[in-house]
Amino acid sequence: MRPYLLITIDAESDDLWARRAELTFENIGAMPRLQEFFERHGVRPTWLVTYPVATSEIGRHVFGEIARRGSAEIGSHMHVWTTPPLAPLTPNDHKYCPLASEISYEQQYEKMLNVTRAVGELAGAAPRAYRAGRYALDGNGLRVLEALGYTVDTSVTPLLSWREPGHDGGWRGPDFTRAPLEPYHPANEDLTRAGASPILEVPVSFFLTRPLPSGLARWLVRLPRNNNLVRALRWSGVVRHSWLRPGREVSGRTLAGVARALIAAGIPVLNVMFHSSEMAAGTSPHTKTQAQVEESYEQLDYLFRAAIGGMGAQPMTLSEFAAAHAAAQPAAPPLADSHARG
Ligand SMILES: [Zn+2]
Secondary structure (H helix, E strand, O other): OOOEEEEEEEEOOOOHHHOOOOOOOHHHHHHHHHHHHHHHHOOOOEEEEOHHHHOOHHHHHHHHHHHHHOOOEEEEEEOHHHOOOOOOOOOOHHHHOOOHHHOOHHHHHHHHHHHHHHHHHHHOOOOOEEEEHHHOOOHHHHHHHHHOOOOEEOOOOOOOEOOEEOOOOOEEOOEOOOOOOOOEOEEOOEEEEEOOOOOEEOOOOEEEOOOOOHHHHHHHHOOOOOOHHHHHHHHOOOOOEEEOOOOOOOOHHHHHHHHHHHHHOOOOEEEEEEEHHHHOOOOEOOEOOHHHHHHHHHHHHHHHHHHHHHOOOEEOOHHHHHHHHHHHOOOOOOOOOOOOOO
């Protein structure tokens, strides 16, 4: 089976790690270069755009043009604390960044409706692909996506947990430790299990840095990161867990290793995730200098050559992948009642 190469980018304001109240969009001006770089490699990215970016002057200009080129998909990404209707949810929303899983279905729906309209206006077509801000998709979020016409989501990060203390002393954030590694239709009551949702979940790629026999890889990758064997393998440089994502902790070789490891384990979907702000200088903690940005470009260049040229991976957008995935499923049995479908 030919592997798939998907690039899913959160297109959002500058350095959200700094939790400033004022939003700036300097990084968006650097995205035409990234889009052209993708096009040279034949890569078809999926840009997941926030409400503030979709309604900013630079965002409309840059993503309007990318949409017209027809070589990318424009989907949505929602940050609760910057998406109208904007009623304060915590004592300081820019500091606490409330999650979609901390608000009601109705509140999620109203905000998602606004993102969906803004992104649809920008792209000239209703968005079909989504990623939740800080990966915080829950059962309500999944139902909202369905109600608003989405077909594919990429909020799940298997093997990773985002549980953290909330502003009120409780716990918040999704735990995807046990989530499937392959694309699946989630259960509304537990997103880490397969179920009946019509939304296709395409997990973000996080795996091992070198190919191993499938059974061994799938066993090793699910061991906790503080397990003695996992630590010994990491310290000795044999194999470790890694995102399939450019940055300072990896090299192009590491990324190609993760891609090979996924394919060897029978998971032929390479879903590269990062933020737009990580591909511009001074707009993320990972890219403080232009040299760090160039390094990320080199890593992606190495990965694309290895994955497309060496591994035969087929680049496509999230919706294109969802269509290919649906077409590859066994057909449903014919309906017994001839009136059921005309
Ligand atoms: Zn985000």
